[in-house]
Amino acid sequence: MKDARLAVVGCGAVGRSVLELAGEYGHRVVAVADSSSAAVDADGLDAEAVLERKSARGIVGDADPDAVFDAPYDVLVEVSPTTLGDAEPGFSHVKRALEADRHVVLANKGPVAERYDDLRELEAASAGSVRFEATVGGAIPALSTIDDLDPGHVTAVRGILNGTANFVLSRMAAEGLDYEHVLAEAQDLGVAEADPSFDVEGTDAALKCVILANVLHGGGYTLADADVDGIEDIPGSALDLASEDGRTVRLVGEVSGGEVRVGPRLVPQNGTLAVSGTMNIVQIETEHAGPLAISGHGAGGPETASAVLADVGRLPRL
């Protein structure tokens, strides 16, 4: 869809980047909401002004957050924080847009991982479509590549899907430092959150794998179906031992044989899966074309926003 009018829900790193970049992709943001406020302009918001206000006053505008849904938009962009279980309030935002026959593009993983079947049901009853490239692998076009190859011809998907965990493990291996030390370094660099559990416990990677499983199998998976182990208990000595054998340890997520597994795994030091730093990689096993591996930035404001805006471009005219 060209020249789409976007209603953006969420004004964190990704939401801010969507505001900044929408114009370059030929789209217009007509409304934006954060958790406590909204700004609406049917002719298109002044992104710079909104972002300055957010920066200075902590709010995007003077309207109620709900006002976003009354704006004349084509696509609801759901980029508010991922929540688990009932995936609220994100799920209700998506429901509202689809019931109004509008399109939805998500970077919010909650509705797609935890309520996929409900989401597809709402979509089927709507004139609008749902897209969520940004939920898996950030800038890596994992889902559209799988879609393009036809999920039926994809036999397995595995990958390094969390940049924080990968940064920690590759630094531990490269510098011979222990987990606590590298985690603290990552937090200083802004690569890990003050509460890093979502990343280091493997939950973030697991949500992405659950989404992949839903896409490959047409639904039926939630986070509860994933077998998840994180990286908090890996001693530096394990990495040294692995290294003597030409291997290293990475947090790998895999969807194959109907199962979803995330956990630390030994991989060849110079192999495909041994990406460094915060990079992500998605490896797609295909029926006739062998393995395809796509690597790139799995997170970041502009990186994730570019995936969101690419999805807007893929939507059909309403």
Next chain:
Amino acid sequence: MKDARLAVVGCGAVGRSVLELAGEYGHRVVAVADSSSAAVDADGLDAEAVLERKSARGIVGDADPDAVFDAPYDVLVEVSPTTLGDAEPGFSHVKRALEADRHVVLANKGPVAERYDDLRELEAASAGSVRFEATVGGAIPALSTIDDLDPGHVTAVRGILNGTANFVLSRMAAEGLDYEHVLAEAQDLGVAEADPSFDVEGTDAALKCVILANVLHGGGYTLADADVDGIEDIPGSALDLASEDGRTVRLVGEVSGGEVRVGPRLVPQNGTLAVSGTMNIVQIETEHAGPLAISGHGAGGPETASAVLADVGRLPRL
């Protein structure tokens, strides 16, 4: 397009695989031609029978090759050998199909590298569309990924685009053997042709880069615009020297700053571009999402055929 009727011109490794796999992708081959014969069946050919005949008698059928164009087809699949300059007879096959308002999917690089502007002109005047994913990187969805990201947001593309040259260089590096020795080994394995010049001189990689340049810039490039150096003069000592510095040598093709260059280049031994064996990799520099790298099988019957059949699936209904 679903359930497409395919007219396949060319019955080498790729053509044979298209015949074998078309059914799995939901399509039907109604005609196939090699250089001296054709077989036609509006209800769909018996692929096994045709392939047996080709194997036993060297021909696909009893009809004249031209008969392929009279079959009731939706998509012409041009998988005959790549030719340079006027790109004939492939170009005329494509012209005929487009003038009959049919779609065209190519694995044949000639028309796309050498006569891109003519091709797009014929396409503009036709109800049919032209697709050519299989011409660059075999199974790697390079062109559809670029298309999806929007060529306007892609600042450069580089890659390892020839499996033969890459195999030779990675074997020279891994085993410390010289060029002649490894080339002979590659020929024994069927990885290099009896006349390997197309691959080792860099022509094949250059054609693929010219195609990428045409896609990124909307035309204007032919093989003559590429600056091409092959791998025939690289001594084993160059690889040893590189290795002491943590690097190796690969035949890299690049499209950037309006230029097209193919030549041997020093790359980090464990870096993204140091793929091994016959694997290919395409690295796409994007404006906001950083670099994306996609690796996979760049050649092979089933691999290339899967790219052809994926293209058929992307075509609009006629």
